[in-house]
Amino acid sequence: MRLYVLGGGQLALMMCWESQRIPVHFSVYDPDPSAPAYRCAKRPSDPLEEVDKADAVTFEFENVDISLAERAEKLGKLRPPLAYLKVKKSRIEERALMDSIGVPTVPWRRAANWEEAIKIAESMGRAYVKVPTGGYDGKGQYIYPHEAALIRGLAGELLVEEYVDIRREFSIVAARAENGDVYFYPPAENFYVHGILVWNYAPTKVPEEVYEHVHRILEWGKYVGVIAVEFFEARDGRVLVNEIAPRVHNTGHWTLETDASQFENHVRAVLGLPLRRPRAMAPTAMVNILGVGLGRLPLAELERLGRVYWYYKAEARPRRKMGHLNITAGSVEEAAARAREALRLIYGADFPKLVMRSRPSP
């Protein structure tokens, strides 16, 4: 079996780790020769030809080389299907899809330009103005009126979202096989700082309706592979889809502690192997290691708390995801307490206060 992954970051690296036990020829497309996944995966001599050779082609992020993805789709090898990639090219398309399949999102409107965006935002009172393409990890989104100055002059169409008072954020990671089998991992509650996930834990209780929302998203385009759906729970009780990620996802890294991780199930699904349903799962917390290089990493102390996964990036830059720590425990409270200890070890004494806020307020 030959698997070709578009993108060679940590997500591809972890897919490769989780594929090593079975005879899969695992290759990766990434123009950067120091991409983390090359530590494990092969680099094809001809990126386009590798699409022809592969049994399945998948991707680890949304901004893939679209010509490779389109070729794979034409040959019937791209999983998940191209439609999900296309919808992720634009936050506006994504919101429109959710509306069309009856999945609730934050109330939103399309603005033709920044002037209109500011008018709409003003009518909403407090709002987020988002660039429809290219933003992730908190980039490309602006709070109105707080960041009105940054909104002025933005080019092209914009997405304007009502400000919703958020009680908490959670996500569902799910896997769908070609035969329609679906497996939901237990939901995780996620904690962000300035749009970047800092830590999360699972399981957490969520309203039953969210599974129906994920089902609709999966069935819309006959999804194959692992998907993550991020939700807001508003203070008024509404449960709203924030965004979808048609790939393995940072909020699912904790599943490496189960006996069938999101990475393994993604690889299985795209290769046409049956999904695995994890057995006994312990409450688990995940802590991202952001911007901290090996020299500053208290590895031995962290390994006392849980398991470090290191991504082997060439250089530690601020906010860059360098690795993560998974902590299993007897209860989510214990896992969370150890996560806070890990945050102190990694970032120093002040950090826990910051990360307990789930989202910067406008």
Added chain:
Amino acid sequence: MRLYVLGGGQLALMMCWESQRIPVHFSVYDPDPSAPAYRCAKRPSDPLEEVDKADAVTFEFENVDISLAERAEKLGKLRPPLAYLKVKKSRIEERALMDSIGVPTVPWRRAANWEEAIKIAESMGRAYVKVPTGGYDGKGQYIYPHEAALIRGLAGELLVEEYVDIRREFSIVAARAENGDVYFYPPAENFYVHGILVWNYAPTKVPEEVYEHVHRILEWGKYVGVIAVEFFEARDGRVLVNEIAPRVHNTGHWTLETDASQFENHVRAVLGLPLRRPRAMAPTAMVNILGVGLGRLPLAELERLGRVYWYYKAEARPRRKMGHLNITAGSVEEAAARAREALRLIYGADFPKLVMRSRPSP
């Protein structure tokens, strides 16, 4: 951290797999450039110099290059200690050690040559005559009187063991850390054909006394790392140590389905990291894939039953360990039933009958 493993077979490969998430420089000494572990581990430019560079040196089999092991021991880097390697150089030494620390084994006697061996064997009635060095996986042992012709002419000292009527065979895999912490994995019952492990399952109930035996073996030389101790349970109720393996072991491969495998704990112990105690463990069966190449491997069917681990050996030879399958289930009965199904898939219809016999009788 730098870890250097002497021997590059599947045991080193799995150690390497289980070490990839943490920043360990993992190198392997194996004169064969096609050794499985090189798929994952680095090949040092100078095997002797690598001992000097490493933080810890360990081994994956007993017949290692003794000059490398001795250098590592002299530098205080060899884990487990050299004493365990030395005792494994001779079945006679191993038996003598067990006697000296009060650990029961099959009644045995030392014979100066083959003539004496046959005399002793005759006095015992039925017996095993074993070459003291070099034998493994059922090689170098002969049944008296059945194989008397093969015993004639054997060179040098020989070990003669009483024939014991065996009810079953089981093993304990344990890990000991430098600080003296010991962790026992649940015992596994093992099924052999002609001296080669074919399948096993865990957990199985064993008499409490066996833990004391393992403790004595570990404390004798201040063991560090993972050890396997193989036991016979005689029909008359005696529990006897068959042999020890001062390394990770085939009967512990099922621990890959726990959240802290024998491979991970061996690496942790030899690097001075704290041991991990696995949490929830499902009943698990392990089936060896012997002598079957990729072309004949029913991978998709096996992946429906459990998880295949493939060793990527250059060539499939009869009896050669090519990979294994781990099966987790709700009960050991279910795991064993699926193991039998796997044996049929791998070897054909007649095999299960064969493998249910735990040992060829004299």
